Every structure is written in C-alpha cells, then in structure tokens.
Amino acid sequence: MSExxxxxxxxxxxxxxxxxxxxxxxxxAKQLGDIVFTEVPDKGKKIEAGNxxxxxxxxxxxxxxxxxxxxxxxxxxxxxxxDPSLVNKDPENAGWFFKxxxxxxxxxxxxxxxxxxxxxATENPN
Amino acid sequence: MGKKSLFMSQSAEKIQELKTALHSFHLSNGxxxxxxxxxxxxVQYLEGIMNEHKHVRLKAGIFDVSHMGQFxxxxxxxxxxxxxxxxPIDLSSLKMHQSKYSVLMNKNGGIDDDLxxxxxxxxxxxxxxxxxxxxxxxxxxxxxxxxxxxxxEDLSLxxxxxxxxxxxxxxxxxxxxxxxxxxxxxxxYDNEKLFINRSGYTGEDGYEISLPNKLVEKFCKKLLEDKDxxxxxxxxxxxxxxxxxxxxxxxxxxxKTTPIEGSLxxxxxxxxxxxxxxxxxxxxxxxxxxxxxxxxxxxxxxxIIAREGSKIFINNEEVGVITSGGFGPSVNGPIAMxxxxxxxxxxxxxxxxxxxxxxxxxxxxxLPFYKKSYVK
Numbered sequence: 001m002s003e004x005x006x007x008x009x010x011x012x013x014x015x016x017x018x019x020x021x022x023x024x025x026x027x028x029a030k031q032l033g034d035i036v037f038t039e040v041p042d043k044g045k046k047i048e049a050g051n052x053x054x055x056x057x058x059x060x061x062x063x064x065x066x067x068x069x070x071x072x073x074x075x076x077x078x079x080x081x082x083d084p085s086l087v088n089k090d091p092e093n094a095g096w097f098f099k100x101x102x103x104x105x106x107x108x109x110x111x112x113x114x115x116x117x118x119x120x121a122t123e124n125p126n
Numbered sequence: 127m128g129k130k131s132l133f134m135s136q137s138a139e140k141i142q143e144l145k146t147a148l149h150s151f152h153l154s155n156g157x158x159x160x161x162x163x164x165x166x167x168x169v170q171y172l173e174g175i176m177n178e179h180k181h182v183r184l185k186a187g188i189f190d191v192s193h194m195g196q197f198x199x200x201x202x203x204x205x206x207x208x209x210x211x212x213x214p215i216d217l218s219s220l221k222m223h224q225s226k227y228s229v230l231m232n233k234n235g236g237i238d239d240d241l242x243x244x245x246x247x248x249x250x251x252x253x254x255x256x257x258x259x260x261x262x263x264x265x266x267x268x269x270x271x272x273x274x275x276x277x278x279e280d281l282s283l284x285x286x287x288x289x290x291x292x293x294x295x296x297x298x299x300x301x302x303x304x305x306x307x308x309x310x311x312x313x314x315y316d317n318e319k320l321f322i323n324r325s326g327y328t329g330e331d332g333y334e335i336s337l338p339n340k341l342v343e344k345f346c347k348k349l350l351e352d353k354d355x356x357x358x359x360x361x362x363x364x365x366x367x368x369x370x371x372x373x374x375x376x377x378x379x380x381x382k383t384t385p386i387e388g389s390l391x392x393x394x395x396x397x398x399x400x401x402x403x404x405x406x407x408x409x410x411x412x413x414x415x416x417x418x419x420x421x422x423x424x425x426x427x428x429x430i431i432a433r434e435g436s437k438i439f440i441n442n443e444e445v446g447v448i449t450s451g452g453f454g455p456s457v458n459g460p461i462a463m464x465x466x467x468x469x470x471x472x473x474x475x476x477x478x479x480x481x482x483x484x485x486x487x488x489x490x491x492x493l494p495f496y497k498k499s500y501v502k
Binding site for chain 2: 055
C-alpha cells in the first residue's frame with residue numbers, strides 16, 4: 001500500500017495496486033462540523049481527475065467531494081451513507097467514500113504528501 | 127471539496143463587516159466568525175451547530191443578535207394610524223407591554239421586512255432585521271416625524287432561549303419569570319436599564335434582552351456562570367427557527383411576496399383584513415378573497431437535504447421552490463420550507479425535490495416540524 005496523498009481540495013487518496021481509496025481529510029471533516037448526509041457515486045461511474053464524485057453535507061452546508069484521481073468507481077462505502085457521522089469519527093480510515101480503478105497512476109504524483117498538506121491546510125483553512 | 131454555504135462569502139471583493147459589542151468575546155470563546163447581513167457574526171462556537179442546537183432544546187443558550195435594528199418611536203395614539211398604513215397591525219388594541227409580529231408592507235403588497243412591535247409607556251419599540259434596518263427606518267420616517275424616533279446603536283440585543291432560560295434569568299433579573307409570552311418590560315440590572323421581551327426565534331421559551339453595549343459582555347459572563355448556559359451561533363439559530371417553522375427574511379419572505387402567499391395572514395389585524403386600507407391592501411385583500419397562486423408550506427424530504435433554490439415537482443411539472451432547507455437536529459432528519467402552487471398546498475401531498483439534477487421524494491408537512499413549548 002502506498003502512502004496517503006492529499007489534494008488541495010482536502011481529499012485523501014491511498015493507492016493499492018491499481019485501485020485508489022478516496023475520502024475527505026480530517027482537517028476537512030473538522031471544518032465541516034457535524035456531517036449529517038453523504039452521497040457516494042454509482043458503482044461503474046467513470047470520473048476524471050478533479051471532477052465531482054460525491055457529496056458531503058453538514059447541518060449548514062453542502063459540499064462536493066472531488067476525485068483527485070481519474071478512473072472507474074469499483075466500490076462505495078455504504079457505512080457512511082447509513083451513518084454519515086462516521087466521516088467525522090474516522091475520516092481517513094472507516095470514513096472513506098469510494099474506491100476507484102485508476103486510469104493513470106501518475107496522476108497521484110501531482111498530489112501532496114502528509115507534511116505538505118498539513119502546511120497547506122493551516123494556510124488555507126477553508 | 128468545495129463548499130456551498132449560506133454563510134460563506136462568495137464575493138471576491140472584501141467588504142468591511144461591522145462588529146457587535148461582543149465581537150472580541152465571541153473570538154475568545156472560540157466563535158467561528160462569518161459575514162452575515164453586513165456584520166461579522168459567530169456561525170458556531172467550538173462544540174458545533176448540532177450540539178449547540180440540542181443544547182438550546184434541553185437547557186439554555188445565549189445568541190448575540192445585536193446586528194438587528196432596535197428602533198423606538200415616541201408617540202401616542204394619534205400617530206398609530208400613520209404607522210398602521212405601512213405595518214398592518216391594530217396598535218390601539220395592543221395592550222401595554224404586549225408585542226406582536228408584523229410586516230412592513232410595500233406598495234405592491236410585498237413584504238419589505240418582518241418585525242416585532244412592542245407597546246411601551248412612551249410609544250413603541252420595533253425590532254428590525256439587520257439587512258433591512260436602514261431601509262425600514264427610511265420607510266418609517268415617511269410616516270412618522272424623524273425627531274421622535276431613534277435607531278439605538280448604543281444598545282446590544284441578546285436572545286436567551288431554552289427550557290431553563292426563565293429560571294436562570296430570574297436569578298439575575300427578578301420578575302422576568304412572570305413576563306407573559308410576547309410581552310416586554312423594563313428591568314434593572316447593575317444600575318442599568320434592560321428591556322426584556324419574552325419571545326424568540328427558536329420554538330423554545332426564552333427572552334430577548336436589550337441592554338447597553340457597555341454591559342452586554344458582563345451580563346453574558348454572568349449568565350454563563352450557570353453550567354446549563356452556552357453561547358450559540360447563527361448556524362443553530364437557523365436550524366432551530368426552521369424546525370419551529372419560522373421565516374427567515376430575505377429567504378422565505380421578500381419584497382415580491384405578500385403576507386397571504388407567505389401564510390402570514392394571521393399576522394394582519396382583523397381590522398386590516400376587512401375594511402382598513404393600507405399600503406398594498408388592494409392586492410392583499412383581493413388575495414384574501416380570491417386566493418393566491420402560490421403559498422408557503424413546510425416540506426419534509428424523505429432522505430435528501432434540499433437547500434434553498436431546489437425546485438419542487440409533481441409528476442415532472444415544476445410547481446414550486448425551496449426557500450429554506452437543511453437538517454433538523456431535533457427532528458433528526460432533513461426539513462425545508464418553500465413555495466408551492468396553492469392547488470397542491472395540502473399536508474401529506476407527495477412531491478419531488480430536485481437536488482443535484484436528480485429527483486427525490488418529499489411530502490408537504492405541517493409547520494412547525496418541532497412542537498413549540500412557549501409559556502403562555
């Protein structure tokens with residue numbers, strides 16, 4: 001399993017073979033506050049890197065979750081649909097959103113590592 | 127991730143927001159400040175909207191609503207008639223210290239603001255919405271001599287809401303427990319005058335307390351000494367009022383919407399609804415007689431959260447639009463309000479809401495979503 005990579009739009013990606021798991025960062029989950037609704041993409045959906053893939057809603061706001069990497073959705077997390085608060089409790093593990101069969105693995109190189117992301121998130125709180 | 131929020135400033139140009147007297151107090155208590163109606167206000171504190179909302183339903187919470195306009199008119203009965211031409215309530219029948227919800231009308235029968243009027247010894251107190259207050263004052267000056275009025279920038283306004291609000295406030299300001307719902311009176315605290323109204327915007331028992339800017343922080347600190355009291359942000363204020371079925375001006379009501387369309391005919395006095403002419407009355411009275419094309423209703427989505435702007439459909443025909451929508455923490459589900467063609471405005475009616483290009487099931491629902499517990 002490769003190390004987690006992070007996008008400027010506050011998603012994380014973890015690549016295993018040619019399948020990447022995508023979720024929102026702990027920083028993003030904290031900023032959103034209490035998450036009360038999530039919508040995950042349909043299995044089989046093809047998504048380009050940087051495009052809208054899922055939705056997360058707090059009491060006050062709806063936010064799009066973008067896929068930092070392109071490919072075809074092969075699995076979605078039904079646990080966060082039945083219990084959206086799981087995203088707050090464990091955003092970077094059990095609170096994952098979807099798994100995507102990656103078209104072009106090199107796209108992951110454009111993303112930040114944990115240290116760079118943490119620096120970025122401090123400077124760009126929203 | 128990309129946020130789409132009511133409370134996020136989308137505009138690139140940075141406007142200098144005004145600050146209330148509690149601004150630094152909010153910051154020191156972890157308030158997350160956002161621009162709202164020209165002011166920098168706390169949308170939430172450290173515990174977040176969900177916990178703050180539930181706290182108000184169970185205990186008691188303080189809201190800073192000092193951005194709202196506190197306007198007073200020194201007048202006697204002779205002036206009532208002029209004011210009633212733009213605010214259609216029966217001021218003569220209003221008892222001393224009694225408050226009433228009403229609207230500021232425009233010539234098209236639309237609502238320029240919604241407001242609360244209280245009869246006091248030397249005239250009337252009116253609480254106005256922050257974004258509308260300067261225009262409201264201008265409108266009122268067209269009928270009432272300016273020199274007899276004042277917009278009180280030296281006063282703060284806090285709402286103190288929740289089932290424990292009365293017993294806690296009573297320990298600081300003896301006598302407030304006897305104040306009836308929708309009544310206001312003057313009290314003393316720390317050698318300063320407070321004007322306290324038993325009312326609110328949460329569906330809970332509670333008070334709105336007007337007090338000098340220089341006293342407000344001290345007063346809040348005193349209230350917060352009780353462990354059942356917390357500071358509550360505008361986020362929870364919005365979810366609480368939506369559960370209570372109350373309108374947010376600029377969203378659920380606006381200058382193009384009449385009180386009849388807004389399901390607010392109860393706010394117009396009998397006198398105004400029958401024979402009395404007032405600004406826009408020819409349109410309003412005709413609507414009372416013949417009905418309206420659209421009407422404000424409560425809407426309960428089955429699963430989806432439908433925000434402001436979501437379209438309402440019945441059998442693929444567009445029949446309305448959501449004007450307020452979100453998640454109701456005490457209802458524990460999505461709730462909304464909106465306008466629908468009057469012929470479909472019946473409780474229990476199935477509708478579809480369009481959210482992100484897909485249709486989702488919902489039902490027309492009675493308002494409020496959450497049972498009020500006002501003290502009568």
